[in-house]
Amino acid sequence: MKARIxxxxxxxxxxxxxxxxxxxxxxxxxxxxxxxxxxxEEYIDQGDWDDDEVIDLESGDVFGQNPMVKDFxxxxxxxxxxxxxxxxxxxxxxxxxxxxxxxxDVYDLVCPSEYMIMKLMADDMxxxxxxxxxxxxxxxxxxxxxxxxxxxxxxxxxxxxGVTWDRCAAGYMWGITGFVYNPDVVSKEEASTWKLLENADxxxxxxxxxxxxxxxxxxxxxxxxxxxxxxxxxxxxxxxxALQDEMNDVSLETVNNVQEYLQQVKDNLxxxxxxxxKADMITGKVVANYQWSGDAVYTMxxxxxxxxxxxxxxxxxxxxxxxxxxxxxxxxISQDPAKQQAxxxxxxxxxxxxxxxxxxxxxxxxxxxxGGDDGRVFEYLEWTYGAEDDTEDVTEYPVGYFFSGDPDDExxxxxVPTEQLDxxxxxxxxxxxxxxxxxxxxxxxxxxxEVINRMWIRVRCFNILNVPVWVWIAGLLAICAAVFLILRxxxxxxxxxx
Amino acid sequence: xxxxxxxxxxxxxxxxxxxxxxxxLVLFYYAFTNGQGQFTLLNLTGFFTDPNTVGTLFxxxxxxxxxxxxxxxxxxxxxYILTTGRLKKNSVVIMIFIMPMWINFSLRITxxxxxxxxxxxNLAYYPFLNSVIGMTYDFLPFxxxxxxxxxxxxxxxxxxxxxxxxxxxxxxFLRITLPLSLPGIISGVSMVLLPAMxxxxxxxxxxxxxxxMGSLIGSYFAAYNWHGGSMIxxxxxxxxxxxxxxxxxxxxxxxxxxxxxx
Numbered sequence: 001m002k003a004r005i006x007x008x009x010x011x012x013x014x015x016x017x018x019x020x021x022x023x024x025x026x027x028x029x030x031x032x033x034x035x036x037x038x039x040x041e042e043y044i045d046q047g048d049w050d051d052d053e054v055i056d057l058e059s060g061d062v063f064g065q066n067p068m069v070k071d072f073x074x075x076x077x078x079x080x081x082x083x084x085x086x087x088x089x090x091x092x093x094x095x096x097x098x099x100x101x102x103x104x105d106v107y108d109l110v111c112p113s114e115y116m117i118m119k120l121m122a123d124d125m126x127x128x129x130x131x132x133x134x135x136x137x138x139x140x141x142x143x144x145x146x147x148x149x150x151x152x153x154x155x156x157x158x159x160x161x162g163v164t165w166d167r168c169a170a171g172y173m174w175g176i177t178g179f180v181y182n183p184d185v186v187s188k189e190e191a192s193t194w195k196l197l198e199n200a201d202x203x204x205x206x207x208x209x210x211x212x213x214x215x216x217x218x219x220x221x222x223x224x225x226x227x228x229x230x231x232x233x234x235x236x237x238x239x240x241x242a243l244q245d246e247m248n249d250v251s252l253e254t255v256n257n258v259q260e261y262l263q264q265v266k267d268n269l270x271x272x273x274x275x276x277x278k279a280d281m282i283t284g285k286v287v288a289n290y291q292w293s294g295d296a297v298y299t300m301x302x303x304x305x306x307x308x309x310x311x312x313x314x315x316x317x318x319x320x321x322x323x324x325x326x327x328x329x330x331x332x333i334s335q336d337p338a339k340q341q342a343x344x345x346x347x348x349x350x351x352x353x354x355x356x357x358x359x360x361x362x363x364x365x366x367x368x369x370x371g372g373d374d375g376r377v378f379e380y381l382e383w384t385y386g387a388e389d390d391t392e393d394v395t396e397y398p399v400g401y402f403f404s405g406d407p408d409d410e411x412x413x414x415x416v417p418t419e420q421l422d423x424x425x426x427x428x429x430x431x432x433x434x435x436x437x438x439x440x441x442x443x444x445x446x447x448x449x450e451v452i453n454r455m456w457i458r459v460r461c462f463n464i465l466n467v468p469v470w471v472w473i474a475g476l477l478a479i480c481a482a483v484f485l486i487l488r489x490x491x492x493x494x495x496x497x498x
Numbered sequence: 499x500x501x502x503x504x505x506x507x508x509x510x511x512x513x514x515x516x517x518x519x520x521x522x523l524v525l526f527y528y529a530f531t532n533g534q535g536q537f538t539l540l541n542l543t544g545f546f547t548d549p550n551t552v553g554t555l556f557x558x559x560x561x562x563x564x565x566x567x568x569x570x571x572x573x574x575x576x577x578y579i580l581t582t583g584r585l586k587k588n589s590v591v592i593m594i595f596i597m598p599m600w601i602n603f604s605l606r607i608t609x610x611x612x613x614x615x616x617x618x619x620n621l622a623y624y625p626f627l628n629s630v631i632g633m634t635y636d637f638l639p640f641x642x643x644x645x646x647x648x649x650x651x652x653x654x655x656x657x658x659x660x661x662x663x664x665x666x667x668x669x670x671f672l673r674i675t676l677p678l679s680l681p682g683i684i685s686g687v688s689m690v691l692l693p694a695m696x697x698x699x700x701x702x703x704x705x706x707x708x709x710x711m712g713s714l715i716g717s718y719f720a721a722y723n724w725h726g727g728s729m730i731x732x733x734x735x736x737x738x739x740x741x742x743x744x745x746x747x748x749x750x751x752x753x754x755x756x757x758x759x760x
Contacts (some may be wrong), residue, residue, distance in 0.1 A: 004636065008674045024726060093720065095719070095720040095721070098722065099719060099722065103720070183756060204620050204622035205620070205622075211720070212720075212721075269622075270620075270621075270622045271705060274702060276703065283612075284619070285615060285620075305744070346605060416612070449721065450721075453717075453721035453723070455716075456721075457550060457551075457717055458550050458719065460713070460714075460717065461550035461551060461553055461554045461714065462550070462553040462554050462556070462557040462709065463549050463550050463553045464549045464550075464552045464553030464556050465549045465553070466553070467553070467556070
């Protein structure tokens with residue numbers, strides 16, 4: 001029997017071998033490069049747009065017919081004459097991605113948030129970008145030609161162990177955090193502070209994110225509200241740096257205060273949500289919802305379809321500016337130049353202004369691409385938000401900080417309906433005064449993370465010491481009663497049968 | 499080619515080895531090691547000395563116990579009515595109970611959320627009640643089916659005999675039907691109690707502020723603490739084993755009493 005199975009197995013393998021070996025030998029020359037990309041869920045254009053969704057800019061139409069990944073494969077073949085096969089997979093949270101990588105999943109190109117990029121860099125898992133990638137004279141280097149000077153500056157001025165971010169990471173999307181709120185119930189004033197979390201007028205009607213970093217940032221913002229909004233602090237010459245230090249304060253005292261604060265506001269909140277906040281906001285179950293700006297745009301868009309208008313506000317204390325960026329992983333690339341070239345080409349392809357527009361339109365987040373000499377991204381902004389000729393209440397909205405690095409650049413001023421300042425535009429391209437009070441949340445080292453995570457578990461868990469005494473007594477009595485009944489029942493039965 | 503019984507078992511043995519035994523070993527490894535891969539019992543002692551983790555275990559247990567009790571109270575009469583056949587279209591009624599299982603559970607929970615919201619106004623004021631309702635809604639079929647199965651297989655002549663011997667309806671039920679349906683109740687309880695302690699997805703979708711054992715494991719993993727998370731999973735596994743031991747005892751007991759009754 002065993003012999004027969006072995007023979008069968010041998011036969012099957014040899015059939016497979018004979019079929020494959022000649023084929024692969026023949027195809028050695030144009031064997032496609034396999035590029036394993038791992039990105040956030042729903043974070044890239046999947047194509048298949050309806051015909052009426054075409055973005056008809058003056059300089060040409062932008063339309064998502066095929067998935068972005070498919071377009072990249074075709075473009076790569078046309079440009080480099082080589083085949084590339086993208087194996088595209090997704091992750092749900094930065095932590096999930098990190099866990100996947102530590103389990104042993106291998107990817108060539110991943111797109112985590114800034115703090116996870118910092119962690120990966122600190123763990124020496126990241127393959128630096130090549131020098132060619134930064135050469136603006138190469139025609140297909142869309143990233144370096146098109147990245148916003150504002151984003152570029154941040155990437156060049158932040159480092160981990162002396163290596164600046166820009167050497168290892170290329171930005172993809174960015175945004176800020178704040179509250180989506182229902183303006184009929186909550187005033188702009190009330191929504192523009194992290195203290196909305198403790199506002200008893202909206203008891204059980206506000207949601208917060210169910211992850212330690214976002215909750216921590218909000219709590220620190222609320223706790224230090226007085227300091228952060230004082231003129232004295234805001235007028236400090238080193239305001240930006242001081243703000244970042246305050247918002248990233250993980251001293252034991254602050255961690256304890258945050259714990260106490262979150263435990264207090266827990267009863268005032270509707271829920272700690274992972275993904276349900278958007279739907280709860282649209283269906284009106286909550287009146288305000290702590291949200292990332294890209295999801296805020298999505299929420300407002302969805303609500304608008306039901307003629308329900310929501311607003312977005314960035315807290316006056318500080319808002320958390322975040323980035324998602326592409327990094328190549330050493331383990332995946334494994335010093336294969338063909339692979340690295342394909343990975344960098346992928347970054348450049350999604351950074352081409354028309355592709356950046358497609359992604360932005362599809363997912364609602366804001367691309368780091370401003371376009372450089374290519375004016376299409378700004379054109380898209382005008383196309384999306386520009387006021388119609390008959391709009392009465394219009395405002396001039398400068399976005400020069402993003403497009404040219406000069407906040408007052410007259411070439412980059414939008415004329416928009418005033419209401420858009422508190423709606424999608426204000427979330428997708430925050431005004432420069434919001435940007436001024438934006439703070440990055442850095443990655444915490446292992447010891448700090450442990451302290452914060454323990455704090456978080458304490459906030460979320462049910463402390464057994466909070467169980468009132470009468471519950472213990474009642475429980476004990478119930479158990480005694482049950483044991484007594486069972487014993488009596490057994491005794492009665494014994495008696496019956498004997 | 500003819501296959502012996504042994505060869506037919508190979509696919510499942512491979513499956514068992516790869517997806518049950520191997521992960522279990524990994525679980526054990528992680529639960530009893532620290533970040534440096536050294537043997538430690540700290541994960542175990544840490545769990546039982548922290549009032550927060552023990553509290554969550556306690557809370558989950560109370561929640562699961564309540565859910566199980568509610569499920570049992572709803573399921574037993576239902577199964578009983580179904581088997582005693584007083585309803586004309588029995589198969590239709592059974593279908594009504596089984597049908598929810600065919601519908602995707604996330605869809606069901608989302609619908610339930612809207613219904614509860616309509617009734618309560620604001621879900622956030624009743625986290626415990628909502629959790630019990632959500633869990634009950636999700637697990638009720640798992641309680642009905644085993645009870646229904648044991649009741650349906652029961653020999654009706656036993657009841658007749660009891661009545662011949664002078665037992666009234668109440669006595670016949672308490673002395674014959676209930677003890678004989680015990681295996682169904684036990685398997686129903688074991689199918690509801692333990693999932694109800696960990697199935698935080700239901701709560702996440704319904705009202706994400708109730709924190710149970712499953713959420714705790716999730717929090718540990720999100721903090722890259724595989725060791726602490728594995729230990730919690732192992733502790734839950736221990737509780738299941740303990741429960742099954744008692745369960746087995748009871749089953750022997752039932753067979754004995756059943757035999758004695760005959």
